[in-house]
Amino acid sequence: MEGPHGRTWYRITGSLDVSRARGLTPLLVLHGGPGFPHDYLLNIARLGETGRAVVHYDQLGCGRSTHLPDADPGLWTVDLFLDELDALLAHLGISGNHTVLGQSWGGMLATEHAVRRPAGLRAMVLADTPASMPLWRSGVERLRRALPREVQEVLDRHEAAGTTGSPEYAKAAQAFYDRHLLRVRPYPPEVAASFARWEEDPTVYHTMIGPSEFDVTGTLRDWSAVDRLASVSVPSLVLRGEHDEATPECVGPFAECVAGAQMRVFPESSHMPHIEEAGAFRDAVGTFLARHDAGGGSLWRSARAGR
Numbered sequence: 001m002e003g004p005h006g007r008t009w010y011r012i013t014g015s016l017d018v019s020r021a022r023g024l025t026p027l028l029v030l031h032g033g034p035g036f037p038h039d040y041l042l043n044i045a046r047l048g049e050t051g052r053a054v055v056h057y058d059q060l061g062c063g064r065s066t067h068l069p070d071a072d073p074g075l076w077t078v079d080l081f082l083d084e085l086d087a088l089l090a091h092l093g094i095s096g097n098h099t100v101l102g103q104s105w106g107g108m109l110a111t112e113h114a115v116r117r118p119a120g121l122r123a124m125v126l127a128d129t130p131a132s133m134p135l136w137r138s139g140v141e142r143l144r145r146a147l148p149r150e151v152q153e154v155l156d157r158h159e160a161a162g163t164t165g166s167p168e169y170a171k172a173a174q175a176f177y178d179r180h181l182l183r184v185r186p187y188p189p190e191v192a193a194s195f196a197r198w199e200e201d202p203t204v205y206h207t208m209i210g211p212s213e214f215d216v217t218g219t220l221r222d223w224s225a226v227d228r229l230a231s232v233s234v235p236s237l238v239l240r241g242e243h244d245e246a247t248p249e250c251v252g253p254f255a256e257c258v259a260g261a262q263m264r265v266f267p268e269s270s271h272m273p274h275i276e277e278a279g280a281f282r283d284a285v286g287t288f289l290a291r292h293d294a295g296g297g298s299l300w301r302s303a304r305a306g307r
């Protein structure tokens with residue numbers, strides 16, 4: 001899809017026509033970061049086993065979409081990605097009938113979409129998503145202070161010196177990521193692919209977040225949707241891992257403030273339960289989505305029974 005700032009790459013698992021014919025609302029998957037491309041979310045495509053169309057895309061500035069490393073940093077705003085999301089829905093012809101699954105930042109974007117009460121949004125899944133970045137920051141600070149003392153010292157020293165691009169900082173940050181981002185080793189190829197592409201061009205992430213998940217100095221530093229969550233009027237499923245960097249304090253407002261929101265915690269997972277507990281994640285999301293399809297879920301139940 002061509003847009004005012006460049007091309008947005010997307011892929012469809014299944015067929016929008018089949019989805020429509022079977023009464024299965026298409027699912028649009030929103031990746032995190034921001035600027036961390038879709039590859040690490042590819043296994044969510046298995047939700048298409050019943051014939052539901054599952055759309056993944058790379059948001060502008062990352063992955064297979066147009067990169068703009070020399071653009072004015074002021075380009076990278078929530079509204080830019082909301083406009084892109086609306087344009088993609090229209091391009092696909094699903095503005096009037098869609099569900100969204102946002103992971104981490106993608107859940108923040110999904111929330112921004114939902115609070116605008118779009119007529120065609122049928123349901124929303126928020127995975128590992130903060131409702132507020134100040135709450136995110138206080139939660140990751142607590143997790144950081146539980147790291148080994150020598151690791152904290154390396155992180156503190158490089159952040160104070162402005163040398164967070166150093167290999168020593170990256171090695172120390174990995175100690176945090178091993179506990180709270182993904183507890184699977186080695187990284188599955190699709191996760192490694194997202195990291196490789198992100199490392200090639202971290203422009204969007206560095207502008208909107210900063211040096212790392214726990215050193216948030218970017219333009220999203222004070223973002224919050226907490227005081228707008230009451231306006232979300234669609235069925236919502238809220239997911240996180242027990243060891244997630246998205247801590248209970250930053251995810252909790254979704255369950256507290258979104259009417260009827262369901263919360264599910266994955267006990268063995270951190271920030272990627274769709275990988276760390278893939279079957280349980282897929283069953284939880286598939287059952288939830290099916291409940292809000294026109295067909296009432298019979299196709300999902302028969303697909304699951306056939307596994």
Ligand SMILES: N=C(O)[C@@H]1CCCN1
Binds near residue numbers: 031033105106
């Ligand atoms: N992995 C993500 O998207 C998180 C969300 C806030 C900072 N990065």
